[in-house]
Amino acid sequence: MKRMFFVVAAAAIFVSLAITSPAYAATHEVQMLNRNPDNAKQRMVFLPSYLQIAPGDTVIFKAVDKGHNTVSxxxxxxxxxTPWKSKMNxxxxxxxxxxxxxxxxxxxxxxxxxxGVIQVGGDIANLETAKGAKMPGKAKKVFDEIFAEMESGE
Ligand SMILES: [Cu+2]
Known part of the structure; x- marks a missing residue:
């Protein structure tokens, strides 16, 4: 009888934790790579370079290859x-x-x-501001492709 009570109590605690803690928040992975496995011509990439997540979700940048970091x-x-800046490797x-x-x-x-770009939630009010940020040549091209993809998906 005591054991039964324990099981029920444990289940109740588990359920209440699942409801009150951000258990719905998902984790997403972005790989840092020397080469895009889907396109050998593309070197030095984040994969996926465009990610849509929900507010409160976590993104893990995986240092699959050496020599990379991630900086907002x-x-x-x-x-x-809050801006971020990770350590190399x-x-x-x-x-x-x-x-x-x-x-x-x-x-x-x-x-x-x-x-890369991460879109959090459905509000992209800062997209135009983001487009105006300073970026070197090749980065601008990649961003333009991602922004075009974002806008076609809206
Ligand atoms: Cu890199």
Whole structure:
């Protein structure tokens, strides 16, 4: 009888935790790679380079290949959002709560177009501001492709 009570109590605690904690928040993975396995011509990439997540979700950047990091780009994240900067060659995890568009780069490969976008929620009010941020040639091309994909999906 005591054991039965324990099982019920444990189940009740589990259920209440599932409801009250952000158990619905998902985790997404972005790989940092020297080469896109789907397109050998594309070198130094985040995969996927465009990710849509819900507010409160976590993104894990996986240092699959060496020589990369992830840094949010000034002017390309929603106002009031916290910027991030990871260490080279290390996995990095960021939880994004504020809705909007987040542009980020790999510091050593920014000029080679190693950039990505995370869209949090449905509010893309800062997209135009993000588009106006300063970026080197190849990065601009990659961002333009991602933005076009975003806008066609809306
Ligand atoms: Cu890189």
């Amino acid at each position: 780009i000034k002017g390309m994240i929603p106002e009031g959002a 290390k996995d990095f995890e960021v939880t994004l709560k504020k809705e909007g568009v987040y542009g980020y780069k790999c510091m050593p490969h920014f000029g080679m177009g190693m950039v």
